[in-house]
Amino acid sequence: MSEFEPKIVAFVCNWCTYAGADLTGTSRIKYATNVKIVRFPCTGRIDFMLLLKAFGEGADGIIISGCHPNDCHYTSGNFHARRRWVMFRGLMNFMGIDTRRVQFSWVSAAEGAKWAEIVNTTVDEVRELGPYTDYKKVADYLETEVTNG
Amino acid sequence: MVDVKKKAAELLSSEAVKVIIGYTEGTGGKPRAAFIQNVADVEKLIFNSQCVMNLAVYLTKAEIKKLGKPAIVAPVNVLRAIIQLAFEVQIQESDIVVLGITPDEKLVEFQSFAAIESYLEDFKMELDAKEKETLAKISGMSLEERWAYWTEELSECFKCYACRAACPMCYCHKCAVEQNKPQWIPVAAHQLGNMEWHIMRAMHLAGRCVNCDACHNACPKGINLNFLTKLMLADAQEQLGYTGPTLKEGNLLSTYNPNDQENFIK
Amino acid sequence: MTIEKYLVKKTSLPVLFDKIKASGKVVKAPKKKSHTTDFADVASFSEVTDDYIVTTQSAKSVAFPRVEKLFNYVKSKDGVQITDYALNAIPEVVMWGVRPCDAAGFDPLNAIFTWDINDVIFTTKLKKTTIIGFSCQNADENCFCTSVGGNPGSTQGSDILFTKLSSGDYLAEVISEKGKAIQALAPELFEAAPSEDKEQNLAKVDVKFTKEIIKEKVDKYFESDVWKEQAQRCIGCGTCAFVCPTCACFDIQDENHGKNGHRIRTWDSCCFSQFTLHTSGHNPRPTQDRRWRQRIMHKFSYMPDRINVYGCVGCGRCSRACPVDMNIAEHLTNISKM
Ligand code: SF4
Ligand code: SF4
Numbered sequence: 001m002s003e004f005e006p007k008i009v010a011f012v013c014n015w016c017t018y019a020g021a022d023l024t025g026t027s028r029i030k031y032a033t034n035v036k037i038v039r040f041p042c043t044g045r046i047d048f049m050l051l052l053k054a055f056g057e058g059a060d061g062i063i064i065s066g067c068h069p070n071d072c073h074y075t076s077g078n079f080h081a082r083r084r085w086v087m088f089r090g091l092m093n094f095m096g097i098d099t100r101r102v103q104f105s106w107v108s109a110a111e112g113a114k115w116a117e118i119v120n121t122t123v124d125e126v127r128e129l130g131p132y133t134d135y136k137k138v139a140d141y142l143e144t145e146v147t148n149g
Numbered sequence: 150m151v152d153v154k155k156k157a158a159e160l161l162s163s164e165a166v167k168v169i170i171g172y173t174e175g176t177g178g179k180p181r182a183a184f185i186q187n188v189a190d191v192e193k194l195i196f197n198s199q200c201v202m203n204l205a206v207y208l209t210k211a212e213i214k215k216l217g218k219p220a221i222v223a224p225v226n227v228l229r230a231i232i233q234l235a236f237e238v239q240i241q242e243s244d245i246v247v248l249g250i251t252p253d254e255k256l257v258e259f260q261s262f263a264a265i266e267s268y269l270e271d272f273k274m275e276l277d278a279k280e281k282e283t284l285a286k287i288s289g290m291s292l293e294e295r296w297a298y299w300t301e302e303l304s305e306c307f308k309c310y311a312c313r314a315a316c317p318m319c320y321c322h323k324c325a326v327e328q329n330k331p332q333w334i335p336v337a338a339h340q341l342g343n344m345e346w347h348i349m350r351a352m353h354l355a356g357r358c359v360n361c362d363a364c365h366n367a368c369p370k371g372i373n374l375n376f377l378t379k380l381m382l383a384d385a386q387e388q389l390g391y392t393g394p395t396l397k398e399g400n401l402l403s404t405y406n407p408n409d410q411e412n413f414i415k
Numbered sequence: 416m417t418i419e420k421y422l423v424k425k426t427s428l429p430v431l432f433d434k435i436k437a438s439g440k441v442v443k444a445p446k447k448k449s450h451t452t453d454f455a456d457v458a459s460f461s462e463v464t465d466d467y468i469v470t471t472q473s474a475k476s477v478a479f480p481r482v483e484k485l486f487n488y489v490k491s492k493d494g495v496q497i498t499d500y501a502l503n504a505i506p507e508v509v510m511w512g513v514r515p516c517d518a519a520g521f522d523p524l525n526a527i528f529t530w531d532i533n534d535v536i537f538t539t540k541l542k543k544t545t546i547i548g549f550s551c552q553n554a555d556e557n558c559f560c561t562s563v564g565g566n567p568g569s570t571q572g573s574d575i576l577f578t579k580l581s582s583g584d585y586l587a588e589v590i591s592e593k594g595k596a597i598q599a600l601a602p603e604l605f606e607a608a609p610s611e612d613k614e615q616n617l618a619k620v621d622v623k624f625t626k627e628i629i630k631e632k633v634d635k636y637f638e639s640d641v642w643k644e645q646a647q648r649c650i651g652c653g654t655c656a657f658v659c660p661t662c663a664c665f666d667i668q669d670e671n672h673g674k675n676g677h678r679i680r681t682w683d684s685c686c687f688s689q690f691t692l693h694t695s696g697h698n699p700r701p702t703q704d705r706r707w708r709q710r711i712m713h714k715f716s717y718m719p720d721r722i723n724v725y726g727c728v729g730c731g732r733c734s735r736a737c738p739v740d741m742n743i744a745e746h747l748t749n750i751s752k753m
């Protein structure tokens with residue numbers, strides 16, 4: 001597995017985690033380069049389906065991160081998101097989608113070091129788990145099968 | 150049934166309503182939906198334990214609305230759907246008459262949606278032992294087994310959308326699966342299309358589903374898709390204190406509690 | 416060719432089945448799945464069931480599957496490269512256990528797929544398909560093949576038709592060259608024809624109406640309220656079309672991944688509310704009664720007018736699968752009495 005470098009997608013909110021990740025950079029904290037950050041206005045805007053789209057396109061792991069409770073720029077977007085993740089994580093788990101590959105976190109604009117740590121541990125954990133092929137196989141179904149009944 | 154029929158006849162003859170939505174005898178003696186517009190036809194109404202279709206699905210159909218004000222024969226699953234639909238502002242109190250019916254065919258009259266809500270307090274929306282057992286069985290499988298179970302189960306789906314059409318809560322004129330600017334969920338019934346369709350369906354019903362099983366009963370392929378919504382019902386009850394449809398609080402996923410608990414966010 | 420009759424012993428059937436499998440052909444046969452009985456790839460004869468009136472889905476998937484990739488494309492600076500459908504990769508398939516109504520359904524399907532242009536994917540698949548029919552000893556209240564020109568022992572569409580006799584052995588009718596080719600795999604199993612009459616070994620299916628009467632009536636009652644009355648409980652799903660052996664409507668979709676993609680066709684249904692929705696927003700069939708009328712008119716008026724074949728073989732699948740018990744035979748019977 002030493003060759004394997006996990007592909008991680010991070011869906012983050014603009015106001016806290018994105019700013020936090022920015023701080024990680026300006027503070028010159030080194031962290032894993034495996035992560036592609038996608039910026040959203042708010043965690044409340046992160047549709048559950050985006051996680052599946054990421055897995056379908058070949059992500060091995062996903063980070064979802066936004067403002068701590070009570071710090072949401074729009075007051076309650078993260079509270080809504082939290083409920084959604086409680087439900088969606090349970091559903092993914094029940095269906096056999098590997099939730100060990102999905103890391104949820106709260107990272108504020110001041111927590112540059114925490115962001116680096118979240119990314120590093122997620123990358124390590126996913127590296128340990130290996131490439132995520134189950135969902136990709138389903139997504140690529142038509143590449144291999146001509147027809148089905 | 151006698152008092153239900155009597156009430157239905159009264160409502161029709163006084164023109165208080167134009168149509169009675171109820172059950173009648175269909176193929177092989179099985180029940181089917183009936184839309185009774187003449188007093189003489191009231192006799193055709195039936196009710197028995199096989200009447201499981203959720204008639205509330207018709208309350209939001211434009212073709213049925215055109216018939217005029219309805220009275221609807223409503224066992225508990227229909228009553229739950231009515232409350233949920235009312236909360237979602239899909240039906241108004243003044244637009245329908247609700248003829249509640251007990252398992253032994255007794256009429257229960259309601260003066261308001263609030264009266265339905267308090268009546269439902271005696272019928273807590275809970276999973277029965279068999280449902281819990283199935284949930285436990287699937288949850289008890291390994292990750293790989295669960296994935297294999299669901300990919301196999303959902304690969305049977307040919308996307309006829311009967312489950313959606315039969316669900317009282319799936320009333321959107323344009324469903325998210327039909328959004329194509331840009332394409333969001335693949336249209337085709339291949340593995341990915343089925344997986345995304347079913348996950349989306351389940352999520353859109355989280356905290357809205359009234360656990361009536363109309364979706365599963367409608368499915369020509371017999372798919373256990375209702376266990377996705379049952380799982381979320383169990384999770385919502387356990388983790389978010391959800392109790393069932395209500396006129397008072399917001400929908401589970403359009404509201405929040407600052408004290409909601411979870412154990413997976415770092 | 417003229418139909419040749421033989422006796423095939425009950426014990427010979429599995430042997431024949433194994434010979435067909437051994438010849439390298441793909442064999443699909445009715446199989447009990449976790450929730451339904453449907454045609455599926457079967458490994459051995461023991462997986463094949465004969466306990467079904469008809470399968471939930473029709474046999475049409477063999478030539479018209481629910482999803483089919485038509486071609487792949489790659490976009491580049493030099494234009495678009497297309498990898499066409501590999502027609503020569505289509506395998507020889509034997510459909511085992513097809514009911515006479517299902518076998519008859521390939522005629523209207525073929526007529527649709529060849530009426531203006533020849534759909535080579537469909538026709539090639541059909542050409543490579545051999546249909547081994549089994550006539551019906553049992554029917555249910557949804558069957559009405561005899562009202563639309565079929566019958567429980569009809570040879571139409573089959574290459575070989577087996578009929579179970581009172582002894583448990585089978586009358587084998589070899590109908591076509593493809594059927595002969597199957598026989599040639601194990602000629603010793605095809606013994607001298609039995610004397611027993613086929614008719615007495617078939618299910619009884621009452622004639623409720625004739626397709627000609629339905630055509631006459633629907634042509635006359637296009638504007639009638641009957642469609643509204645009948646369609647009241649219809650909830651507009653795609654079930655009836657998807658289980659039907661003759662429904663041929665499909666949607667074309669491009670699925671893109673960056674610069675690569677494929678074009679697919681996928682089943683569609685005239686009962687979906689958006690089936691006829693125009694980009695302008697106008698929908699010429701805005702209500703369910705119009706869609707129900709279309710479903711019946713297409714099968715009983717437009718198809719016979721344009722391609723000289725009716726679009727219903729009376730299998731009753733749509734009635735069995737319909738979530739709201741829209742019993743087509745009952746509706747057609749009522750129309751026939753108008
Ligand atoms: S009713 Fe069944 S087959 Fe049809 S879309 Fe729903 S799950 Fe799929
Ligand atoms: S999802 Fe199924 S069980 Fe839930 S309300 Fe809809 S039809 Fe009923």
Ligand code: SF4
Nearest residue numbers: 659727728730731733
């Ligand atoms: S319309 Fe119904 S009865 Fe007629 S062929 Fe199709 S599925 Fe069978």
Ligand code: SF4
Nearest residue numbers: 649650652655686737
């Ligand atoms: S007739 Fe039945 S199967 Fe067909 S669209 Fe209507 S409800 Fe669905």
